[in-house]
Amino acid sequence: xxxxxxxxxxxxxxxxxxxxxxxxxxxxxxxxxxxxxxxxxxxxxxxxxxxxxxxxxxxxxxxxxxxxxxxxxxxxxxxxxxxxxxxxxxxxxxxxxxxxxxxxxxxxxxxxxxxxxxxxxxxxxxxxxxxxxxxxxxxxxxxxxxxxxxxxxxxxxxxxxxxxxxxxxxxxxxxxxxxxxxxxxxxxxxxxxxxxxxxxxxxxxxxxxxxxxxxxxxxxxxxxxxxxxxxxxxxxxxxxxxxxxxxxxxxxxxxxxxxxxxxxxxxxxxxxxxxxxxxxxxxxxxxxxxxxxxxxxxxxxxxxxxxxxxxxxxxxxxxxxxxxxxxxxxxxxxxxxxxxxxxxxxxxxxxxxxxx
Numbered sequence: 001x002x003x004x005x006x007x008x009x010x011x012x013x014x015x016x017x018x019x020x021x022x023x024x025x026x027x028x029x030x031x032x033x034x035x036x037x038x039x040x041x042x043x044x045x046x047x048x049x050x051x052x053x054x055x056x057x058x059x060x061x062x063x064x065x066x067x068x069x070x071x072x073x074x075x076x077x078x079x080x081x082x083x084x085x086x087x088x089x090x091x092x093x094x095x096x097x098x099x100x101x102x103x104x105x106x107x108x109x110x111x112x113x114x115x116x117x118x119x120x121x122x123x124x125x126x127x128x129x130x131x132x133x134x135x136x137x138x139x140x141x142x143x144x145x146x147x148x149x150x151x152x153x154x155x156x157x158x159x160x161x162x163x164x165x166x167x168x169x170x171x172x173x174x175x176x177x178x179x180x181x182x183x184x185x186x187x188x189x190x191x192x193x194x195x196x197x198x199x200x201x202x203x204x205x206x207x208x209x210x211x212x213x214x215x216x217x218x219x220x221x222x223x224x225x226x227x228x229x230x231x232x233x234x235x236x237x238x239x240x241x242x243x244x245x246x247x248x249x250x251x252x253x254x255x256x257x258x259x260x261x262x263x264x265x266x267x268x269x270x271x272x273x274x275x276x277x278x279x280x281x282x283x284x285x286x287x288x289x290x291x292x293x294x295x296x297x298x299x300x301x302x303x304x305x306x307x308x309x310x311x312x313x314x315x316x317x318x319x320x321x322x323x324x325x326x327x328x329x330x331x332x333x334x335x336x337x338x339x340x341x342x343x344x345x346x347x348x349x350x351x352x353x354x355x356x
Contacts, residue, residue, distance in 0.1 A: 014042040018042050022108055024046075027040065029049065072087070100128055152167065170194030171194075189242050193250075200232075227250065250272050276311060303320075
């Protein structure tokens, strides 16, 4: 599983496989995608990390498509250098083109045979494949984060007066999600949907977005298209389906008078009901060309008067329970880049992909 770290997979291999080889000790020495080395061991090992490094250096010119088995060390230079090492099997983790580390089992009660050597070679290949996939996965995650950041920056560039709006909405929505007791993965999905909830505005005329007076009816109808545009933009990206309900439905109203689909009550996905409150909170509290941001007392008065007609009463109740935390973080990050506040996830999901 890609959700397992390299250390978890390595430790699993160490504890389970040593029972099969009957070795006194086993170790895995690997380098992760950040370039950091890990030395993991199980049982009584006759060498430390430095000793294994010296052993690997001595064997550097070998053909690592096969395991290196050494059963008789008596009288060899290795015996003098590592006197407690009686026998061993050493396997390369990875391949000559991309080597991630080493797997060693040592000091079997008798001799290591071909069956044990083949087993360890198979384990080393499995570890190499896992580490390679983890590296590719991390590259995909990095690409994914860059994609989200570029999309949010695109929205900001379209409408300078709402710069930072998407990040603030994402932050408030995540706090509400956590306060409601949602699973961490759901809170992350809602945070991500908040970051991209206004992406459809890239399809709205700049003159409307930047207009410094109140919109007329025709202009407002253009603005109302952005949830559907955003949904179309993201729908072609595999594994983003989990955030689309927030993008499409964050302007639905609890009484069914919202847009684009006039959903009512719990027909509106919970993700969207949470985003609706977070979006409104930031929209009312932020300055606009045609008005100053509302004071907190006014925002909360509107929330109280319109829970039920406009917003889900349960989400509004959650807002009031978390209002101090929300205000503190919202005020502190009113114009900064909140992508740094997101968990490793932005994409902490194990199956994210940007392929079309």
